Amino acid sequence: MTLAAEIDHNGTSPEKLLAPVLSSFWDQPESWTLDTYRRHEGYEGLRKALAMAPDDLIAYVKDSGLRGRGGAGFPTGMKWQFIPQG
Known part of the structure; x- marks a missing residue:
């Protein structure tokens, strides 16, 4: 099923269908900011490696x-x- 057909079938937006693939925090306020990324353990691997x-x-x-x-x-x-x- 194409994306367009899926949107018509479910009556939803492309963002709702694609969001889980991009990030599990897609629906968080200001999900695109570095602060939000860090709050959700972003760069944790880098911190461990640097230590x-x-x-x-x-x-x-x-x-x-x-x-x-x-x-x-x-x-x-x-x-x-x-x-x-x-």
Whole structure:
């Protein structure tokens, strides 16, 4: 079913249909502001990463199995390990 047909069928707006995909806080007042994002634990991962020692962060990323999006899918933690610390 197309978006237009879904709108006609449900009698709703595109925003109501698409909002859950974009953010679970879509309907919050001033949902687009940085303050609202932070209030809902935005940047929490960044705060944790900045509080970690570089070697601990690299080990954490390596353990996660995160890989690059290039054709080779190179392990991100291993790539970070090549960067001189300090």
